[in-house]
Amino acid sequence: MIDVAADFTRYPGGRFRSDGKFSGQRFRDDYLVPKLREANELKIILDGTMGYGSSFLEEAFGGLARLDEFAAQDLATRLILETSDPSLRAEIIEYLTAARH
Amino acid sequence: MLKSSSTSPQLVIEVRPDPRKDDYKGFDFASVLPALVGGLIVILGWRVVEHYARKRERRTDLRESLKILEATVDDIVEVATKFYQITGKNPDAPTLATLIKSKIQSLNPLILLISDSGVTVDATEELKLFRQAVTGGNFESASRGASPAKSAKYVKMEAAGQNLVQAIRLATFKTLIIRTKQA
Numbered sequence: 404m405i406d407v408a409a410d411f412t413r414y415p416g417g418r419f420r421s422d423g424k425f426s427g428q429r430f431r432d433d434y435l436v437p438k439l440r441e442a443n444e445l446k447i448i449l450d451g452t453m454g455y456g457s458s459f460l461e462e463a464f465g466g467l468a469r470l471d472e473f474a475a476q477d478l479a480t481r482l483i484l485e486t487s488d489p490s491l492r493a494e495i496i497e498y499l500t501a502a503r504h
Numbered sequence: 505m506l507k508s509s510s511t512s513p514q515l516v517i518e519v520r521p522d523p524r525k526d527d528y529k530g531f532d533f534a535s536v537l538p539a540l541v542g543g544l545i546v547i548l549g550w551r552v553v554e555h556y557a558r559k560r561e562r563r564t565d566l567r568e569s570l571k572i573l574e575a576t577v578d579d580i581v582e583v584a585t586k587f588y589q590i591t592g593k594n595p596d597a598p599t600l601a602t603l604i605k606s607k608i609q610s611l612n613p614l615i616l617l618i619s620d621s622g623v624t625v626d627a628t629e630e631l632k633l634f635r636q637a638v639t640g641g642n643f644e645s646a647s648r649g650a651s652p653a654k655s656a657k658y659v660k661m662e663a664a665g666q667n668l669v670q671a672i673r674l675a676t677f678k679t680l681i682i683r684t685k686q687a
Contacts, residue, residue: 417644417645418643418644418645422645457639490631490632
């Protein structure tokens, strides 16, 4: 499980590492990828932060699906997204599925 | 009294009123009926007034929530316009970016609040598109340059914001019209 606010930061932002300490690239490479290597399912708690930018989400989740390491079609089911905002879930699913093609 | 005449003996039965009857005071429904009817009318009237007062209150709350949502969307577009007019290296950029993200995040609880008022709102797609229009691409990138005043970026943000507001406004009015028809 990854609680973004508790385990990563309350202020996620930026696409690449060069954009800041808590970028989508860093979240993907240092948190999502190692956890997905360990477990088949990964719960991600998205609530509790000060908000997400689409650039962060696209790089973290779209970038994850673009990696050759994981079957892109499985990611939408392997990642269990916990959020009170349905639009956030919809956006992440969009990035996971769009990156397949 | 028996008489020894040709006539047959007669039994005389004298009916006297029951002396207890004067003391008996039973429930006189007729005398309390006007008071009962009056009381019932008062209670019913009170219930009707209360019902309509609550309805008006709900409608006011709903309109107020809608106004807050519209003002928040306008505010986001305004702050985002300022944000894109400066470069990613500008020291104000991180603060504005955080402000934009937290304001966008506050929209979902507002939509939920409107939904709690009985309005069937599904603005998932519109909210997602608005977030993407404002915070997509090179948002928060240090290498981002300032967007010119006539950039299509501003039009896209404004349009996505209006699309979100319109979706919620339509859902709200639809509910209010249905409620009026049912009343």
